[in-house]
Amino acid sequence: MRKFVTIWLGMMVGLLLLTGCGMETAASLPPLPTLMPTGLATAVSTLPPPSIDAATPVAQLPTQTPEPTLTPTPTSTATPSPTPTATPIGPCTERMPNDDLFTIVTQTYGLSRNYAPQDLVLLTDYLPVEVTLGYPTELREVALGPLMQMIADMQNSGLQPWILSGYRSYAAQAISWEKWNREEPERAAILSARPGHSEHQLGTTLDFGSPELAEIVGIADIEFHTYFYQTNEGIWLAENAHRYGFTLSYPRASQELTGFFYEPWHFRYVGEEMATFLHESGLYLTEYQLLNQPEPCIP
Template sequence: MEATFNPPQLPTFVPTGLATAVSTPLPTPKNNVAAELPPPTITPQPIATTTVTQLPTSTPTATLTPTPISPCSKRIPQDDLFTIVTQTYGLSREYAPQDLVLLTDYLPVDVTLGFPTELRQIALQPLIQMIADMQSAGLQPRILSGYRSYAAQAISWDKWNREEPERAAILSARPGHSEHQLGTTVDFGSPELAGIVGIPDIQFHTYFYQTSEGVWLAQNAHRYGFTLSYPRGALEMTGFYYEPWHFRYVGEEMATLLLDLEMYLTEYQLLNQPEPCIP
């Protein structure tokens, strides 16, 4: 977001201490007494010369003091729902949200698959409602991932680079550069994916968009405050390939705005927010 600077109103300086001349009328003579008196003798007096010294004009100069930004490696956001995280702008290894909750305490095992997945409290109720509505529509949504710490992301990055080096950039992010560290991001799965792809037990694939769960999320997630982080065509700006399973909670207002503008979150952020940290 480009910051718009409104220069401060310059103060008007009014010189003080200068005398103001006031004309005082002479008294009116009574009973024409003054007419019978001889004219007064007037002794010329020296004329006082007033020297007016020009006061200096003060012109304050407005100076912009840029807000200092720290290196991304030391960046600890204040649990902002709109924190920018890309392959360029990362987070400190020390950052962790303060309101994480365990999803297995709120959702059935056929959704969480028994994984100890955590999510920020602010996104919990919208997620629960969205899952309930999906199930009511006959769908079988699965949550494959939620919050991941810096250390957990490092393990994930190493795993995918070791097991599927050609697809690692699609399946994972470098530690400190994953939206999952924000605690507001969910990776969804579908029992239909293996049959569509033709690979048993596969959990992540771009063909997720063809599953019933993927179609429903693409059409309805914004109503619950979730937005697709990495749509097609976002690679150049986000550094991530298409991830139809990766949804981030930003609140219903922002999610709907992005849908109406036909924009994705990172695109909107980089166009409307200042640089968050020094890469």
């Protein structure tokens, strides 16, 4: 229990640091109830108590696991992130996440059209075509090593994971959003997001597929469907992705806070420590952060 509380405390401090809050003392953390959205009593009861033990060391900040050195193939010519302004919270349309792994992105809280990650690599350079299906999917290099290990372990277990989508630029998201609204207007809000409001712009998010999905759903060329959770690939990812640092962004009942329905195929890299914490606590990233952090930007 002490270890759990310590990890939780370390994460809270780490997250506050990442959002630009000062860390004068742990006791200055805001009381949990004032940040609590309504309708989350069940989730909150799984959180450790908000009282801070002053004697608890605050040294265990979530550290990023060093990634194996890989030779990236930069395909992005994104502009460098500007230095943060003195104001910690600004309009979401100007929000630049500085490549941290925990940036909140929802249908409410978006990103600047100028944000693009700096360390994108092309997955076709690292994974076989039976995984990428030849799509020119990009991912931030920070997540590449864990992804390659996870894919290898899945294949060694007899699975056939597909990677259907990764980084999407603001401009590409605008095209995707327009396409889904034209082709499937009633499902567009499920299948896509307004530009600036997709975790895919972070470059740490992937959509997985399974060769079993078409048969389960009964539609030959279907790529995304809730029934992904019934495929062997979906089952394995739900149970194991956290061990590689990936977390399910939109589990069931995530719509109230994220604006997105259940997406059993959509995983985001947050590092092994955070992903494991979320898996064991039963929380999802946005839920955990909105309960414990100030509003990330002004919609």
